[in-house]
Structures are given as structure tokens and as C-alpha cells.
Amino acid sequence: MAPPNEEREMTNRQRSLVDDCFEEGQYESGMAVLDQLRSSSFKPPPYVSLNAIPDPDLTAFDSDHIRQLLYIALFPPPLPANDQTTQQAQFPPTPVKGSPTKHKLTLSKASLSPSVVESETAQRILFSFLATNSPASLFRALPRYPLHDAADTDLLPESSRNGHDEDSLIARESLCLRDCKNCWAILKQGFIQRKKLLPQNSRQKRERGAYDLEDAVLDQGYDTPAVVAEHAWPILQWLLSLFEKDELLKSQKSGERFSLLLLSQIPPPRGGTGPRWEAGAPLDIVFHSIKQEDRERREMAIRLLTLLINLTLSGFFDGPMFAATLTTRLYTSSPQIVQNLMEGLPKTIPVLTFKISVCQKFLSSSSSLNGGTKPRPRPLLRRGSRRDSGAMSSTTDIDVARTGSSLSSRPAIAMCSEVFQLLSGDHKSQTSASAPPVLTIKYALLVSYAQLQGLLPPEESDGDWKDALVNGGLKHVIDTSFPSDSTYHTALAIITHLWLAT
Incomplete structure (x- = not known):
């Protein structure tokens, strides 16, 4: 039981309301629900260690809504109209072989990229959380170097914790933020590429991170990536x-x-x-x-x-x-x-x-x-x-x-x-x-x-x-x-x- 006037963890039911929307690619709806649940009494969901002793209404999970908001907010916008040729070259259409069901599934997966409006909404909600919640509760979504003894799991970087795959595609893709050494890295040009969000199996995700900065720089033709991408300000x-x-x-x-x-x-x-x-x-x-x-x-x-x-x-x-x-x-x-x-x-x-x-x-x-x-x-x-x-x-x-x-x-x-x-x-x-x-x-x-x-x-x-x-x-x-x-x-x-x- 949290002391009076102290932020408590969101319940599993509250978290599921947002997760259900994100799993279906309904980012606007999910963010609207998250904004309604936003309160100075509740922390936005972080990872909960399997070794922790949560409240009775909580279960262990690896669903960090702030991390997912950051990913949506940092998702690059489309290239300008005069660069459509470059954009098409970057994401060439791939013929889909197989049954109509497979074709429909591929199109639905390709349409899960956040839009510019959704990115702007995510940015607005992040600032709203900053107005109602403590910096420490929001910071759990960000990579960091440890300040305490390594035995203190709650203060270790997110990448050092043991968790399981999340259900929504956006949650899995946002793991690239968790695997950085510090928060400065997520601002760099090319850190997140604008591409079709296709599902990856566990082995693929472990063999190659969701986004590799060096590969992204080469793929997008950057000579030297800016330390702050134009859309990351x-x-x-x-x-x-x-x-x-x-x-x-x-x-x-x-x-x-x-x-x-x-x-x-x-x-x-x-x-x-x-x-x-x-x-x-x-x-x-x-x-x-x-x-x-x-x-x-x-x-x-x-x-x-x-x-x-x-x-x-x-x-x-x-x-x-x-x-x-x-x-x-x-x-x-x-x-x-x-x-x-x-x-x-x-x-x-x-x-x-x-x-x-x-x-x-x-x-x-x-x-x-x-x-x-x-x-x-x-x-x-x-x-x-x-x-x-x-x-x-x-x-x-x-x-x-x-x-x-x-x-x-x-x-x-x-x-x-x-x-x-x-x-x-x-x-x-x-x-x-x-x-x-x-x-x-x-x-x-x-x-x-x-x-x-x-x-x-x-x-x-x-x-x-x-x-x-x-x-x-x-x-x-x-x-x-x-x-x-x-x-x-x-x-x-x-x-x-x-x-x-x-």
C-alpha cells in the first residue's frame, strides 16, 4: 500500500484499456484513454520486475506506456512532396505472394506506422504527464546509467531487466529506446527510420535491434547524423x-x-x-x-x-x-x-x-x-x-x-x-x-x-x-x-x- 500523496502503480485493468487500443493500431484512441487515466495519484505503467511484490491488482508486465509515447512522438514524418522519389526508393513496393488472406494481413501490418497527427498527439500527452506526475516516475521509460548498487533492480537501465515480449507491435518496436545507453541517443537523426512496421520473431529481434543507428545512417544517406533530428526537438x-x-x-x-x-x-x-x-x-x-x-x-x-x-x-x-x-x-x-x-x-x-x-x-x-x-x-x-x-x-x-x-x-x-x-x-x-x-x-x-x-x-x-x-x-x-x-x-x-x- 502506497503512503498518502504518493503515486501508485496503475492497475492491470487500467493498463489493459490502453494496451488493447495499441494492439489494434488505434493509437489515437489508446492515447486518449491514457490521457483520461492520467492522474497525480497513478504512475504511468513501467516494467514491473518479476522479483517485485506488486499490489494485489497488479501483474508482472513489460508495458511502458511512456516509452511507447516516446516512440510514437519520435516516429519520423513523411518526406516532403519533392522527395517522393527518394521515399519510394526507400520503401519499394514488394509483390505479395500467397492467398488473399495473407495479402490482407500484410496490408494491415504495413498500416501500423504512426501518422504525423499521432506523433503530435503523443508529444502533447508527454507534456501533460510532466504536469501531473513526478519526473522519477516518467523517467523509468528512459535508458540510463545506474546510480546505485547493481542489486537494486528498480534503478537499473531498462535493458538489463528480464521481461517478456509485449503484445502490441508498437510496444515491441519501442524496445529500441530501452536498449540505448542514454536519452541523448534517441534524439539522433536516423535513430528511428520511417518504415513499414513489420512483425519480427524473437530471434530476429535479438540478432539485430529494432533499429541500428549505423545502418539507419547508411540506408537514409546521412553523411553525419545530426545529434538532434528535425522532428526530435x-x-x-x-x-x-x-x-x-x-x-x-x-x-x-x-x-x-x-x-x-x-x-x-x-x-x-x-x-x-x-x-x-x-x-x-x-x-x-x-x-x-x-x-x-x-x-x-x-x-x-x-x-x-x-x-x-x-x-x-x-x-x-x-x-x-x-x-x-x-x-x-x-x-x-x-x-x-x-x-x-x-x-x-x-x-x-x-x-x-x-x-x-x-x-x-x-x-x-x-x-x-x-x-x-x-x-x-x-x-x-x-x-x-x-x-x-x-x-x-x-x-x-x-x-x-x-x-x-x-x-x-x-x-x-x-x-x-x-x-x-x-x-x-x-x-x-x-x-x-x-x-x-x-x-x-x-x-x-x-x-x-x-x-x-x-x-x-x-x-x-x-x-x-x-x-x-x-x-x-x-x-x-x-x-x-x-x-x-x-x-x-x-x-x-x-x-x-x-x-x-x-
């Missing part, structure tokens, strides 16, 4: 909203703002202990999204990067390593990309602290190419943590002893004199078309440092910064670090007066 937005809600709930519970569900999408260290650090896949999405012309897609890049930055405060994700990885990517990015990322991030103490760290690494690396020295950061004093020692006891929290990590304090912040030294340093040519965006980083460093000093309590702020504002020291640094005819110099001349006023 709504699902990326759903994932970001899920992580953000999980982060908010964590903050309300323990005062620490980071998402453990997001942490489960980063592989554990190869040695088995220590913080996680391999964030290449989500960073690929960040830099792909920030290059998009659509403003909402660029905002998704900022949202994902903010989530990753907040995760560095947990102690379970290596902040210095992540800052170094991000710095390397920024070094080969255009000034516009760097500017969009730096200016889009929220003005909070953790994010500003991380931005300053990245700018320090960037400018230190740039100046070292010309024999410059790297300034040493100063540890920042902070008041005692208000963390509740029992806050990590929920079923989605991490076993600290097994990860070899603990919650870390805020990263060190450079002193004002060190920031000024970096701004005035001798960096790689700033005029060459192939030069890194040094001026953009310098501007971001100075503005971020000023904003951080305005947010810090008096006992943590840098007195040298306040002196530089009034004695002309800041103006001198701006004049020597930014060309007088640059937009950065003009903007800083105006902003400086605002800093003086505060």
Missing part, C-alpha cells in the same frame, strides 16, 4: 523540462539545485569511483542547438548547459573537468556562438562562478601560447551549508560511499587583480579570421565578475574591485584590453556607470 524540450522539474524538486527538498536524473545520463567513471565527467554527448547537443536559427532551439542549448553547470555543484560531476572540456570547444567556436552561450546563461552565483572559471581557463590557455603566466585562483570563503544530512536517503539518490564523492563547496574565484591580469595579458592574435574569440571571452569575464560581485554578500565580495571602480583602475584596464573602436569598449563604457551607481 519537441522531445529534447520535454527532456529539459523533466530535468528542470527534477532539479526544482531537489532544491525544495534539500536546498541543493541539481538533477540526479540528469546525472544518470552521464556514464560513471571507468574506475568505478570518483565523480563522473564524460559529458561529450550533452555538449554535442548544446553546440548543435546554439547554432540553430530558431530562437527556441538556441534557448534549449542554454537550458541544457545551465543544468550541467548546476550539476557540478553536486560533487558527483567533475566541475573542473567539465570546464576544461567546455573551454576546448569554445576555443574552436565562432565569436557569435561564444557570445550567444555566455550572454544567454542565467545570472546566478553558481553559473557566474562557473563562467568566470571557464573564461580563466580560456584566457590562461591563450596567453600560455605566448609565454604568459597562469594566475592562481583564490579560495572563496562560504558560510556553512544548510544541507540536511538525511536528504540523500530517497530511492533516487546516490550511494556516496560507492561513488567515492561528496558534495563540494563553491569553486574558487579569482581575485580582482588576477582578473585584470588576464584581461591585460598578451594573447594570441585577436584580428586573424581564424583566431579564437578572445575579445568575446574577455568581455564575458569582466561582465560576469562584476555581476558576481554585485550578488555576493559584503563579507565575500572583493574590496579591490570596489576600489577599481572609483579610482580609475577599471577604466584603465578597459582602455588597454579592448580596442577603442570595438563594440565591447563602447558597451563597457556605458555599463561601468551602472556599476558605479550600484
